[in-house]
Amino acid sequence: xxxxxxxxxxxxxxxxxxxxxxxxxxxxxxxxxxxxxxxxxxxxxxxxxxxxxxxxxxxxxxxxxxxxxxxxxxxxxxxxxxxxxxxxxxxxxxxxxxxxxxxxxxxxxxxxxxxxxxxxxxxxxxxxxxx
Amino acid sequence: xxxxxxxxxxxxxxxxxxxxxxxxxxxxxxxxxxxxxxxxxxxxxxxxxxxxxxxxxxxxxxxxxxxxxxxxxxxxxxxxxxxxxxxxxxxxxxxxxxxxxxxxxxxxxxxxxxxxxxxxxxxxxxxxxxxxxxxxxxxxxxxxxxxxxxxxxxxxxxxxxxxxxxxxxxxxxxxxxxxxxxxxxxxxxxxxxxxxxxxxxxxxxxxxxxxxxxxxxxxxxxxxxxxxxxxxxxxxxxxxxxxxxxxxxxxxxxxxxxxxxxxxxxxxxxxxxxxxxxxxxxxxxxxxxxxxxxxxxxxxxxxxxxxxx
Numbered sequence: 001x002x003x004x005x006x007x008x009x010x011x012x013x014x015x016x017x018x019x020x021x022x023x024x025x026x027x028x029x030x031x032x033x034x035x036x037x038x039x040x041x042x043x044x045x046x047x048x049x050x051x052x053x054x055x056x057x058x059x060x061x062x063x064x065x066x067x068x069x070x071x072x073x074x075x076x077x078x079x080x081x082x083x084x085x086x087x088x089x090x091x092x093x094x095x096x097x098x099x100x101x102x103x104x105x106x107x108x109x110x111x112x113x114x115x116x117x118x119x120x121x122x123x124x125x126x127x128x129x130x131x
Numbered sequence: 132x133x134x135x136x137x138x139x140x141x142x143x144x145x146x147x148x149x150x151x152x153x154x155x156x157x158x159x160x161x162x163x164x165x166x167x168x169x170x171x172x173x174x175x176x177x178x179x180x181x182x183x184x185x186x187x188x189x190x191x192x193x194x195x196x197x198x199x200x201x202x203x204x205x206x207x208x209x210x211x212x213x214x215x216x217x218x219x220x221x222x223x224x225x226x227x228x229x230x231x232x233x234x235x236x237x238x239x240x241x242x243x244x245x246x247x248x249x250x251x252x253x254x255x256x257x258x259x260x261x262x263x264x265x266x267x268x269x270x271x272x273x274x275x276x277x278x279x280x281x282x283x284x285x286x287x288x289x290x291x292x293x294x295x296x297x298x299x300x301x302x303x304x305x306x307x308x309x310x311x312x313x314x315x316x317x318x319x320x321x322x323x324x325x326x327x328x329x330x331x332x333x334x335x336x337x338x339x340x341x342x343x344x345x346x347x348x349x350x351x352x353x354x355x356x357x358x359x360x361x362x363x364x365x366x367x368x369x370x371x372x373x374x375x376x377x378x379x380x381x382x383x384x385x386x387x388x389x390x391x392x393x394x395x396x397x398x399x400x401x402x403x404x405x406x407x408x409x410x411x412x413x414x415x416x417x418x419x420x421x422x423x424x425x426x427x428x429x430x431x432x433x434x435x436x437x438x439x440x
Contacts, residue, residue, distance in 0.1 A: 107150035
């Protein structure tokens with residue numbers, strides 16, 4: 001993790017960030033990919049005081065299969081977001097990439113995590129507001 | 132956390148939406164394997180996966196969109212494996228009833244059917260009723276079809292080796308008994324008599340038994356003005372006495388026989404002879420007793436070789 005610790009000035013979108021899962025896997029993604037998710041973006045942003053931002057590592061409380069799919073989706077989204085308006089987006093391509101045995105788990109974890117993150121945000125905002 | 136992956140204006144569905152789609156698509160599949168994961172079943176074949184259990188911690192609101200698209204069997208199965216969900220599925224069963232049985236839905240909406248205690252039970256009762264009705268209709272159709280086939284078979288051509296009953300009684304025999312000479316002569320004479328001389332009856336009455344051919348020849352003298360005929364047996368009008376009947380006859384025959392026909396002293400031909408030979412007076416007697424065939428002729432065979440046929 002020391003390699004990824006950088007000062008606030010040197011953080012660029014080309015950097016790699018790490019997402020870790022509960023069963024010990026780590027996923028390295030580009031920062032611009034990770035920031036496709038607003039929650040991760042705020043967790044990793046330089047302005048925040050989160051430890052994740054300092055270490056460029058974001059632990060995710062899910063299994064590796066779930067985290068992997070999330071990374072895949074973020075990469076997919078980042079790629080096609082920057083595509084021109086005339087480019088045909090293979091929307092159904094990603095459906096094939098979700099194995100059915102992960103789909104339900106992923107679905108539930110997303111919704112659960114969302115609630116948890118919203119809660120954390122509120123807490124953080126409250127805490128920041130204190131200052 | 133990842134719900135905000137899609138902002139308005141983006142063309143990609145969210146990951147949540149993707150997951151919902153995949154889950155809905157696979158909730159129906161037939162293969163059902165041991166559940167090793169917390170939520171879903173283990174994959175065996177990529178396309179045979181099915182969700183066998185929803186686990187204990189799953190909140191119903193989350194899974195509801197996935198369950199609305201599934202079949203009654205699947206819903207029932209998931210209820211059995213995840214009992215915590217069973218309490219909340221009433222709405223789903225109601226929707227399923229309305230979707231599958233619109234007639235019953237109409238009755239419910241118009242007030243004829245009252246709210247059932249369990250929509251799930253109601254659904255299965257409706258299904259049972261419909262199956263019974265189909266079975267009834269099916270058996271009726273089958274019965275009608277069998278009857279129609281039987282009727283058709285009756286009209287078909289059937290193979291048999293027995294003779295059918297004959298429609299007409301067999302009235303004749305293949306070989307009627309041969310007629311004797313006398314009988315033949317008699318039948319021919321009667322024909323001639325009927326056609327040409329309807330009024331004159333000169334033939335003796337036929338003997339009662341036809342088995343004894345006794346020939347009765349009756350000589351009748353008949354006087355004709357232009358010529359004399361002494362014998363009934365001479366059929367042609369002879370201008371001279373019967374000195375040489377054969378010669379005269381042959382001569383006469385030559386004159387009077389119409390060309391192209393065999394020189395047979397047929398009654399018809401001889402009927403024309405008087406016209407040619409005499410002034411015009413018919414000699415109907417001449418046509419009497421003229422045998423058609425040489426075999427029937429009672430005249431002796433002439434030595435000149437001239438056929439009297």
